Amino acid sequence: MTALAATLAGARLVLPTGVVEDGRLAFSGSTITAIGGPAVPGELDLTGCTVVPGFVDLHVHGGGGASYASGVAEEALTAARTHLEHGTTTTMASTVTAEIDEVCRQAAVLSELVEDGVLAGVHFEGPFISPGRCGAHRPDLLRDPDPALVRKLVDAARGTAKMVTLAPELPGGLESVRLLADLGVVAAVGHTDSDYAKTLEAIEAGATVATHLFNAMPGIQHRAPGPIIALLEDERVTVELINDGTHLHPSVLDLAYGTAGADRVALITDAMGAAGMGDGLYPLGPLQVRVENGVARLVEGGSIAGSTLTLDVAFQRSVLINGLTLEQTVRSISGRPAELLGLADTVGSLEVGKNADLVVLDSDTFELVAVVRRGEWIKGAERFTRAG
Template identity: 35%
Template sequence: MESASAVTIGVMKRLSAKALVTSSGVLSDPIITIDADRIVRIATRDEEAVDSVDYEFPDCTLTAGYLDIHFHGIAGHDVMNASTEGLGEVARHLAHAGISRFLPTTVTAALDDTLTALENMATFIEAGMLDGGAQAAGIHIEGPFLSHGKRGMHPAEFLLPPSPELLKRLWEASRGNLGLMTIAPELPGALETIRYAVSLGIRCSVGHSMATKSETLAGIEAGAVTATHTFNAMRPLDHREPGILGVVLDRDDLYAELICDGMHVAPEMVRLWLKAKGPDRAILITDCLAAAGMPDGTYKAGGTVVRIKGSACVTDEGTLAGSIITLDRAVENFLRMTGAPLPVAARLAASNPARMLGLPEELIPGAWADFNLYGTQGERRGTMLRGELL
């Protein structure tokens, strides 16, 4: 990373770079003014002549901090059973990987364990952000409303039929912090549950599902707006019954997640997904487990045993579980597999998930001063979190 000169300008700091990637385009030679931890002005050198800046990165392109909406744990900390201190460690690990916001994501477990985990996550969220840590911007519940036929690593004995009454219990345990729910739309009670979730402000994602075309369309009509880890844990594509996958790839109004770790989805399918969804509806995720950053061995995701060997993470049954990468590495893989430019990848990891969730736009006056710094070869060189270099 280039050296940064420190010049104090009242309570303000100024940052300059080669370019800034925003949700609407690329700004050359930006001058960004920061007051404490928030952006107060974005201009160009032509618009704002300054004698000196606090941080100068003449060879760097800046992107927004990333948002991982599907994240289970890292460095031995599982969000299902981590203490609030453990969740703080999770947040710090994520910040150093360029993630400024995330949704801690449940896995299917005994209902009492899930309720306890939601209460703990809510306590962490309500305590506010820790210094040097990513912000938990809500909670994603992945389970228990999943198909037995496409449950993946989720234990069959803890799957439950969806109902507004059960969702209300989960919502109350989270103290209103649920932001996203994965649900199989074909299950009895699913459509009523989706409608109730929408009334609470929860975004609904179709996934872990054997849904047909008509069942998927019914879920979208009820209010689902996105799809969970496209291609994985879905009915296979068929030319006469396109099923959930065909609808997900065809619908221009539906967002779609993808795990870009080189294990879950082949490069050809990553490129097909990008062509189908385009730069406005595709969302990169990790599905990252607590075993990420740990040596080969045996670990747990919720109550499920998973084994790490090299780049693979599998259950005792041999089922591919979540990934062991962070979102900055997913962006690297995406750039390599697709040849897309960095501004597109940054949208998939920052702007699109935020827009899907209805969160405030990043990199505008009033937003947190969260940036990733990229070099001329597309390599990530560092992170600025709330106006401070990590």
């Protein structure tokens, strides 16, 4: 379907300046052309709906039964489409630990989809992570973050690498953080056994993201605060949170928001191929995952293996369970991630001149109603009637 002109009326709009009731938003082609203004013939009636900017997912491994780590373009397209239908209009492609040359091959395939505008970039999660905190990564394939190997992965992505997760306490960790900062690639602290002091060193070296904070890292102890406190307290760090009800207790998410604030939180899915699917067996890189009651765990060992979350569910949980405001939720699910990726000029908020990336939600239940990406209706257009 090609992008069309449309005016949406009667909806609640969540804007950077606040929430507007009975708002009006127009787009033409791929761009938002007006917010507010008088009624026009043929506008779509969105009474009872809330319109927010398209979601931006920094960390996602797959969906729809497909995996980005397969290195198969058709699977990557399926994964991206699955999350798009749940409101994620800007998505990264996250890899998992494998042999270096295999991850390089995957990156080359994914980079073509970035160039085609399907994906926003490539995120390398592994193999430069701690064996003691590897989660759903094969321990025998882990490597120390030798800067030469880190550079090899980044180069394989041909300018599309956006983020690398690593454990800074490993040999070469701090040097690799500095290298990534110099290359303009986000260095993320995650799957780590780092202590408080080493984490501070990593931040000073240029690390700016906490990969799924609380998960795959030491917990907080009163005499050994560990990486969590260091990452939460530094204003230069954005913390990823998985709000699926499995990875984090709601009170822990509340704690993170109370400390970091919405400006420093990025809500992510960390989804694997089962997202948008049912229970069953799924691959995650070279490992097998069993999904039961929507929770993904490794067949061998039982570790949590990513999630089956989509960001529309994360949005709904954040508002209805955690009591976040619409502005806070939009900031964490769209605005801050867009800034981190260097895309805030085009996505992440409802503003004239930005992409017409829109998510329409029911104003009472916050269930997803419709999705627009770059002016194209992905789903839900038939739900609305036109004013005479």
